[in-house]
Amino acid sequence: MTTEPPAKKKCIGVQCDNDAQSLQCPNCQKLGIKGSFFCSQDCFKKSWNDHKALHKIVSGKTTTGILDHIRTPKVVSEPDPATGLYNPFPSFSYTGPVRPVYPLSEKRTVPKDIPWPDYAESGYPKSERFVNRNKFEILDAKGQEAMRKVCRYGREVLDIVAAEVKPGVTTDYLDKVCHEACLERKSYPSPLNYNHFPKSFCTSVNEVICHGIPDQRVLLDGDIINLDVSLYHGGYHADLNETYYVGDRAKADPDTVRVVEAARECLDEAAKSIKPGTLMREFGNIIEKHAKSQNCSVIRTYCGHGVGSLFHCPPNVPHYAKNKAVGECKPGMTFTIEPMIALGKYRDITWPDNWTSTTIDGKKTAQFEHTYLVTEDGVEVLTARTETSPGGPVPMPSVENGTNGTNGS
Template sequence: MAAEPPTKKKCLGVDCENDAGALQCPTCLKLGIKDSFFCSQDCFKKNWNAHKALHKIVAGKTTNGILDRIFIPKVVSKPDPATGVYNPFPSFSYTGPLRPVYPLSEKRTVPKDIPWPDYAETGYPKSERFVNRNKFDILDAKGQEAMRKVCKLGREVLDIVAAEVRPGVTTDYLDEICHKACIERKSYPSPLNYNHFPKSFCTSVNEVICHGIPDQRVLLDGDIINLDVSIYHEGYHADLNETYYVGDKAKADPDTVRVVETARECLDEAAKLIKPGTLIREFGNIIEKHAKERNCSVIRTYCGHGVNSLFHCPPNVPHYAKNKAVGECKPGMTFTIEPMIALGKYRDITWPDNWTSTTIDGKKTAQFEHTYLVTETGVEVLTARTETSPGGAIPMPEPPAENGEKATS
């Protein structure tokens, strides 16, 4: 699961890539408009002419689609009489063809005899709020062994769920499989109620970058889906994800294969750098270089992160080039790298559920993630695939010949 929570606000300035600060538009406050934040006074002044149009929209003096991308639509469509399902945000301007399919199933429960993280009941990870962002945890031998154990279990859970991926199943069904596999391993599914996330893991389909909420949507032949599994076992978290092809159509589409395999390769290339002394900012340089060579872009909003007794902690690991991440790899550190690679633009928007992040142009995106342990001589991939793990790399499909037959070499 990516480190940056979706509740982190972005500046409303046009083409501004900065995070928003505490500065809010005073007119918006008077009108009752929420989440109207800017990164600086200069940015606010620069964007005033465009921004003040929102005040007219709220006052009913003009209409257009701008608000759909900024404020949560209040209209909820009615359940279909035949199926009972519905789109909860029918007035939202989706960037691609994917839609949420509600209702969500009831929140799944975890037995009390399984250790819970501190946010399990409240939804607030208090222990993460007071972390020194410039201090990286170095695990002793006991902590490292605990991470090996939980990451092995995390791999087992991901493989169990991945084996169920096929056309015709819902993402909610996959969530049920994930939840049961966690419970069987006396583990708590880390995403469940983390900052109020409603499900036990994330299912991100097609244009969804990350944090997709499992729902009633049926997987289709031609889809791709990222399964992001995180589990908490005996006081430590594991975090890993992979993107899988749904059906033969996905494996036959050159663009789909290109983005999936590029994301896989980006992670592999970055992992080759892990050893004592490697600067954290170097991973983004190699990831973006490889992505551009494949004519893909790198999502910048979300990053890898430290993971151990805390779900998310320092260091933050950006995936784009020329980033300003601080710190270097040291033996005993455990962290994730989880590049999100897109066919189109790198910018993103978030659905009104406050979690689901999609590409701004609706084009497909793929992601892969491992939890790594820095050793004295290099790296240990704690969440490594096994010989029986579902999925895996595939070659680019051959383009069809002009007469409709396959080309031959």
Template sequence: MSTTTTVKCLGTDCQNEAGALQCPTCLKLGIKDSIFCSQDCFKKNWVRNAYLALENDHKALHKVASGKTANGILDHIRTPKVISKPDPATGLYNPFPSYAYTGPLRPVYPLSARRTVPSDIPRPDYAETGYPKSEMYLNRNKFDILDAKGQEAMRKVCRLGREVLDIIAAEIRPGVTTDYLDEICHKATIERKSYPSPLNYNHFPKSFCTSVNEVICHGIPDQRVLLDGDIINLDVSVYHGGYHADLNETYYVGDKAKADPDSVRVVEAARECLDEAAKIIKPGTLIREFGNVIEKHAKSKNCSVIRTYCGHGVNTYFHSPPNIPHYAKNKAVGECKPGMTFTIEPMIALGKYRDVTWPDNWTSTTIDGKRTAQFEHTFLVTETGVEVLTARLPSSPGGPVQMPVAQNSTNGSA
């Protein structure tokens, strides 16, 4: 007995069966099953969806597949145009010596080889190709509601994510490299029969993100040694049982960082901003309200809120609707409903909220080089409120630090 299947049109919100119209660019790039029902439907999906600067259209798939750009959440790393000569003694070098860095931090190359994942560990669709095709055609106005089975799967993967983050955080100290931390992350993840979600997501080269000092997010682990006085954000995401967990925290490196009033102010402000936003999560809360709460608290600490990056839905997709801005008076649509899982991940800066990106097309830094901090949880909306799926444990490293007595403030304020 045989069965027949029909191919659906790839047009967003289109329920028609696909016809014979195939995208010519997709054919050149080797993307299969790119079939539409009509020329009009194809044209509609060619237009850019500018909502929150996220591309969710057919043209975006071409950019990712050809390695030119990504879908607005993470970008593709390219071969540097300018490479300085490696130090004869160490072999280390700055790959972008002519770039006008906004702060004192510099990348330290070469990057280590891409870490491998055992073949028996299930992986997301982008693990081999480098682009998350399934995310390209999500309806940005449709929010996933998980059933009891899905919610339990999210609880499990988020517990694993918390374990991995805590293992890495325990290794933070002056003298270790961020590449070493990436190795710890990778090993801890695969030991839990999980896949490190960032690895090869739009060709990201590492297993998690390490963002130091003025780096807002998406810092690439490299050969730079952590210094006493640094602050570092560890952004961990794991894929297990078909679901993703996503969480991050900012930590102090050494006692010098805990004694710096500016570093403590921005780190604790970011921590508190996430806590304040979490307090209002319940059925019926409007998505746009989180930004109002976050920016109000950030301003009370004389800090600013980064606007380029947002929280997002997370479940079987690494990044899915809703998009959750962290700044006030935003235009986000929708409301919280029981069964929704999403992240809130405010990025808070001492100075201006604008950002720039290094030539690696990943590392996002503050435009004025001042320090920034971030915290992130994955949340589950319940019938009565919220469950923090990635909550800290009593044994978790890090945690709040009291404001030291100000002496010589060096980092400035907003």
């Protein structure tokens, strides 16, 4: 995924927007990795834990959905003779009870009469490579109207899929429902083949934070599931997600309700401050304050982002306090806020499929996301719920059988 370097090299350090100096990672030089420049020795040291993963990828010790196709794992359990199902990573140290259930269904197709984004065939979002990280897209009236339309479609698709959530259905079935609903609206499901993601949307169950791959796992009474829908229509992307309770047992568990409703409230509280002039770094302060008030922690690895003609673009919108995000809200900007809130520690770990991210302690996590348009005097929630949308807030149940979660921040 290397490209011609820009005139000014940017530091590749974690959350660093400085120009790079001549300091280059020595291991990258040995491995033939180009462009690994940093602004300072301190930035290099701070970024080391994340950066060294690139060395493993190039050395063939691991792989990533961002840099390569998902490869066949080295250790694969034998399919069950009765069902044909199997866990593709039997030797992996899972942090919680959720397991992948393979085989994955065949890649779903999109007719050519539906416009495709630039990565639909190659898997690489080329247009996102050349984005200036400090320049935010401002939509004109035509662009704003196109975003309203695609986001309305996104809400319709999410509601259709959410209506199918119940014990006994598989996440692969939900993917089929999502895919067909997108096609009915002459829309391309944005996640499909984005950096080689194999499905049409993400299904993240219980301790899965995000990027769960729909498979043959059956939903159980007591689960929670995040449905993350994105679609591409008229040259623009919509992006939204919600977490839903599966069956009555989930709604009766105090800790489960606490983390789901905390995540919902975190998003609502942050959205109240969207208006021209609000700094992007302020949303994280609001979110973490409310999460801590509910004895929950905020996942730090993933953030909200600009969305419009590109699926992911500036600005970055971190969800944790005291972050150093750049920029401020301006009329015509469209972006997401999508806090991921956990019962336990905020740290995460990724499965060998190189997509599925889970909490490091296996405790439940929940997420909610909207696409927002900044207006002259406030905000428009482009993916807002309707009166008939499935889901919605659930009251806290009796704590007689509940347990206390721990704050891992």
